[in-house]
Amino acid sequence: MTETPNPALWSTLRANRPRSEGSLVTAPIVIDGSPTPLSVAMDSSGFLHLMIPVQSGPVGPKPADLNGLRLRHSILESGEVLDLSAPPSHERVFTPFCRDIIDAVVVHSREPWAAAAATVRAWQSAWKPMRQHMEKTAQVGLFGELLFLNSIMLPSIGTTSIDEWSGPNQERHDFSGEQIHVEVKTTRKGRSEHEISRLDQLRVPDGRRLLLASIQVEESITGEHSLATQIDSVVEFIRMDAAALDLFMSKLYDLGWAEEMRESGEMLKFNVRAADVYEVDSDFPRIPDDFEQPSGVVSIKYIIDLANIPKLDRDETILAIREAHLG
Structure with missing residues (x-):
């Protein structure tokens, strides 16, 4: 059972989000009481992140970005990660979306890039434009x-x-x-x-x-x-x-x-x-x-x-x- 991410965790990260651009505040993903190598994070702009350790970039084309959802291959001090991010306005969609990917990668041991691509396809209708321009x-x-x-x-x-x-x-x-x-x-x-x-x-x-x-x-x-x-x-x-x-x-x-x-x-x-x-x-x-x-x-x-x-x-x-x- 995936215990994170959840609204309370995002709230905690939001209260402690970094002031400097490019910095992240992170927390480990916990399943059945045990930490995993995956983590969630928040940047200085309040964007939500799910970071999954990977050995390299995707084999073949990278899964396409959707409205409000970005997938990046990033290199951090801790190593290479698949970084999925979304603006805070998409939290209600991003949270269950992340749980599906976490279950695929951790519980079912699927390759992260393949799991991300399949989950994106399954969720793509939920990532249609959610707002109009503010007049x-x-x-x-x-x-x-x-x-x-x-x-x-x-x-x-x-x-x-x-x-x-x-x-x-x-x-x-x-x-x-x-x-x-x-x-x-x-x-x-x-x-x-x-x-x-x-x-x-x-x-x-x-x-x-x-x-x-x-x-x-x-x-x-x-x-x-x-x-x-x-x-x-x-x-x-x-x-x-x-x-x-x-x-x-x-x-x-x-x-x-x-x-x-x-x-x-x-x-x-x-x-x-x-x-x-x-x-x-x-x-x-x-x-x-x-x-x-x-x-x-x-x-x-x-x-x-x-x-x-x-x-x-x-x-x-x-x-x-x-x-x-x-x-």
Whole structure:
């Protein structure tokens, strides 16, 4: 019976993944309580690896790569290996795929390259494209949420922020705590104007405070920031909390993020023009709570202009969020 790999092992490797490019953190494959020469690993980008010792490269053509799955003949300090790797977004497919290869090589003593080729053929339908490109508007919105998570939420309440990041769950607000909610609006416009897409988006929940973060970005091929830079900053902050790290990555994948975006050319780069926070109170520009949507009107969208609206500075915002959780 193959005991590894499993989600708990990937989680442990993810929490300890190396910072330097080209490095790996590894763990042995265990079957019936006994270690084997095979191992699983994770690299600095979070890619999952299964490494099988071999004497040489494949006899004949190498088994073909599939979408998200790569097979390589690598030479490590410990010797030659067949290295199968996949991005973290494919963990649910890669894990049972690895178990089939491990059973073939260890339990049934099959030649590794032949076992890999046969298993790839059997699993090829499962490796069809699993996602579509992330649209620009989705990248802009996610970037703003991650920027707020990095600059305000994590310094305020630490890894609890990951639980309260509710944007991926399609909730009314992007961060939802017991006493304070935050809505993050990000625009590529050169002014602090934002579209409000639902009537209740700026309604303050009963017994809570509501803040609005207004983020202005400029898309540029020379931009200093991207989804990748923000994700890496979050991961660095929470890497010692395996549960928070797993939850964070799960939410990212639900939103369409995949590690291969780093090299695909679809990922946008940004410069941040402004990042301001406002208290949504009685003087804030919004449709009144007692407004009744006319019969037959399916949805209402409107644009708010935040020019000349009082702002909270960063320290005030962090203090407000921290005190809300202490209270």
